Amino acid sequence: MTDEIKPLILVIEDDPQTRRLLKTNLCNRGWRVIEAENGKSGLLLVKSDSPDLVILDLGLPDIDGISLTKRLRQLSDLPILILSARSQEQNKIMALDAGADDYLTKPFSTGELHARLQALLRRVMRTMNNMEIFQTGELTVELARRKVFVAGNEVHITPIEYRLLSILVRHAGLVVTHRQLLKEVWGGEHIHDQHYLRVYMGQLRHKLEINPARPRYLRTEVGVGYRLVDDEETNQCHF
Amino acid sequence: LSAPVFAFYFAHPIFSFAINDLENIIGLGVMIVVANVTSNFLERVHLQAEISKQRENRANTLYELSQALSDAHNQQEVARIAVSHIYDDFGAMSVLLFPDHEFHLHYPHEMPLEHSLRNINLKIAQQTYQQHRVIQASEPICSITYFPLERSQIIQGVLAIKLLAGSDLASPELITFFDTFLNLISQTLERLSLTELANNANLQAETESLRNALLSAISHDLRTPLTRIIGASTALVESNADFSAEAKLDFNRVILDEAQRMSELTSKILDMARLTAGEIIPHKEWNALEEIVGSALNRLEKNLGTRPIRTLLPDNLPLLWIDGVLVEQVLTNLIENAIKYTPAGSPIDISAELLVGKLAITVSDYGLGIPQGMEEKVFDKFYRLEPESHQGGVGLGLTLCRAIIEAHGGTIHVANQYGKGALFIINLPIHEPPNLNCLQGMAE
Numbered sequence: 001m002t003d004e005i006k007p008l009i010l011v012i013e014d015d016p017q018t019r020r021l022l023k024t025n026l027c028n029r030g031w032r033v034i035e036a037e038n039g040k041s042g043l044l045l046v047k048s049d050s051p052d053l054v055i056l057d058l059g060l061p062d063i064d065g066i067s068l069t070k071r072l073r074q075l076s077d078l079p080i081l082i083l084s085a086r087s088q089e090q091n092k093i094m095a096l097d098a099g100a101d102d103y104l105t106k107p108f109s110t111g112e113l114h115a116r117l118q119a120l121l122r123r124v125m126r127t128m129n130n131m132e133i134f135q136t137g138e139l140t141v142e143l144a145r146r147k148v149f150v151a152g153n154e155v156h157i158t159p160i161e162y163r164l165l166s167i168l169v170r171h172a173g174l175v176v177t178h179r180q181l182l183k184e185v186w187g188g189e190h191i192h193d194q195h196y197l198r199v200y201m202g203q204l205r206h207k208l209e210i211n212p213a214r215p216r217y218l219r220t221e222v223g224v225g226y227r228l229v230d231d232e233e234t235n236q237c238h239f
Numbered sequence: 240l241s242a243p244v245f246a247f248y249f250a251h252p253i254f255s256f257a258i259n260d261l262e263n264i265i266g267l268g269v270m271i272v273v274a275n276v277t278s279n280f281l282e283r284v285h286l287q288a289e290i291s292k293q294r295e296n297r298a299n300t301l302y303e304l305s306q307a308l309s310d311a312h313n314q315q316e317v318a319r320i321a322v323s324h325i326y327d328d329f330g331a332m333s334v335l336l337f338p339d340h341e342f343h344l345h346y347p348h349e350m351p352l353e354h355s356l357r358n359i360n361l362k363i364a365q366q367t368y369q370q371h372r373v374i375q376a377s378e379p380i381c382s383i384t385y386f387p388l389e390r391s392q393i394i395q396g397v398l399a400i401k402l403l404a405g406s407d408l409a410s411p412e413l414i415t416f417f418d419t420f421l422n423l424i425s426q427t428l429e430r431l432s433l434t435e436l437a438n439n440a441n442l443q444a445e446t447e448s449l450r451n452a453l454l455s456a457i458s459h460d461l462r463t464p465l466t467r468i469i470g471a472s473t474a475l476v477e478s479n480a481d482f483s484a485e486a487k488l489d490f491n492r493v494i495l496d497e498a499q500r501m502s503e504l505t506s507k508i509l510d511m512a513r514l515t516a517g518e519i520i521p522h523k524e525w526n527a528l529e530e531i532v533g534s535a536l537n538r539l540e541k542n543l544g545t546r547p548i549r550t551l552l553p554d555n556l557p558l559l560w561i562d563g564v565l566v567e568q569v570l571t572n573l574i575e576n577a578i579k580y581t582p583a584g585s586p587i588d589i590s591a592e593l594l595v596g597k598l599a600i601t602v603s604d605y606g607l608g609i610p611q612g613m614e615e616k617v618f619d620k621f622y623r624l625e626p627e628s629h630q631g632g633v634g635l636g637l638t639l640c641r642a643i644i645e646a647h648g649g650t651i652h653v654a655n656q657y658g659k660g661a662l663f664i665i666n667l668p669i670h671e672p673p674n675l676n677c678l679q680g681m682a683e
Contacts, residue, residue: 195558195672195673198526198527198558205529213529213589214537219537222526222530223563
């Protein structure tokens with residue numbers, strides 16, 4: 001990350017205490033923070049200040065998180081991190097499908113928050129730099145040559161498996177919903193055929209993981225989707 | 240017919256219809272009379288047969304109706320069954336109307352049924368309902384009759400039926416038949432309303448006991464961490480930096496640990512409340528057990544530390560038709576319990592085995608196990624083996640597990656293994672897995 005310009009983060013959250021906590025925390029990390037207490041002023045700030053990232057609470061008083069995500073997406077491609085309560089499970093998934101990039105369930109630790117923000121900002125860097133090789137732990141994906149290696153040994157994977165993996169690589173460190181994967185690999189008419197995903201992700205896990213029942217790279221987020229663990233995150237989670 | 244044949248063949252002159260003999264004429268007369276009588280008689284027998292056949296049909300119809308109604312679980316279903324049977328058996332369109340809490344009649348369906356009668360006069364229906372009597376409303380084109388569906392002096396609803404021309408309920412037999420028909424419907428409605436009353440009473444008792452248990456849980460299990468949090472944080476705020484950095488960190492750790500415990504407790508209590516209130520309905524999808532185990536272990540990574548976890552899941556397990564989030568919660572609870580109640584560093588085993596028609600998932604540990612005789616008790620609401628232990632918990636974890644597994648048509652129980660600790664066994668039904676044949680071709 002470049003040090004000269006510190007990323008500007010917009011926090012859209014109606015609860016003043018949570019907002020204060022987030023601001024203190026983020027400023028402490030050297031990020032710049034602007035705040036909005038509702039969806040409307042949040043949208044205005046996105047237009048006027050063009051922040052690098054948005055942290056969006058799902059339970060805003062004026063606009064629901066899903067429509068706000070959609071409207072933010074119409075304005076720009078900036079990363080959106082959703083904050084959701086446990087009871088908003090379904091809304092969270094809908095917001096992710098509507099274009100949000102990742103989520104955190106309240107209550108969350110500062111560590112989790114930073115890991116997510118880093119992953120989101122890295123995604124932006126990656127799309128700008130047009131990544132050719134992705135590496136996390138012992139897993140290497142050569143995107144240009146469509147080759148996959150685990151601990152230096154090439155692993156043969158089928159075209160569908162590769163397509164799934166490449167989508168996850170593109171979103172490394174971030175959650176990718178079932179719907180997103182189904183739509184990109186099998187097409188829009190198969191967004192409900194979750195069993196396709198289960199079968200192919202299972203095959204992929206068995207090829208890439210030492211213990212597929214306790215995967216190191218291809219994490220399942222039950223009810224939401226999958227997450228390819230990114231290198232720095234792996235280090236943070238004690239492995 | 241026999242008379243001309245007789246004339247033609249037997250009476251002289253043979254092979255002519257002319258009859259010469261008086262004797263033969265008499266014979267013919269007798270024959271005609273006999274023929275008439277027999278044919279009359281036969282006709283009557285036919286009629287009788289017809290009637291009994293009709294009766295049999297009606298009995299069958301009533302039998303079918305009662306069969307269908309006995310499976311009905313709510314008013315909507317009763318309405319659907321009644322309307323379609325009335326159409327099939329009487330060729331008439333009809334509709335059932337039910338009263339709301341303020342005794343106003345409404346259509347039971349948002350969407351009209353196939354043979355449902357629309358545009359009836361709700362005012363007349365209301366009159367029927369209030370006055371307990373059949374009202375026939377003659378409209379210019381057709382007439383609609385409103386029948387009260389009455390049982391034990393209580394009107395469950397009103398049936399409006401539009402009779403087509405010529406199919407009026409004129410014959411007394413048909414009226415009796417129709418009455419029986421209505422009676423069956425009323426009976427079913429009464430049964431439903433009684434069941435609902437009983438359920439409500441049960442639910443109320445259940446809620447009451449849950450509320451009491453919740454109160455006691457809150458008073459103890461939530462207050463303890465709160466006391467510690469308030470203690471630690473007031474020390475920090477009021478001390479004016481008198482503490483060493485180490486002491487401050489200690490206080491902060493207490494706050495963090497206790498806050499996390501409270502967060503866990505509140506979600507368990509909320510889940511239990513939602514489950515009891517019937518708010519959590521399994522959202523079933525095809526799920527892979529491997530993923531659910533992996534996700535549960537990932538979630539508990541911090542708590543697991545370096546504890547050895549042995550997973551023994553056979554390859555090619557079938558996909559399960561389950562709510563992944565809920566079943567993950569079950570596994571998380573079981574593993575969490577194993578972490579809490581067994582010595583640090585002792586292994587936890589998770590395995591699965593495919594049996595006939597079901598999948599057995601086991602979580603076993605190397606602790607002390609469950610005291611004998613307590614194997615069922617641990618699943619009770621708010622039951623804890625050591626109520627005052629320092630391990631936070633409200634005794635809801637296993638109750639939740641059982642509620643979730645049972646909502647999937649499965650079972651969960653615990654046993655002690657000789658030389659090992661507790662062994663939790665979950666049995667989940669296996670469903671016919673979806674077809675994947677066309678997959679490969681489509682995506683490539």
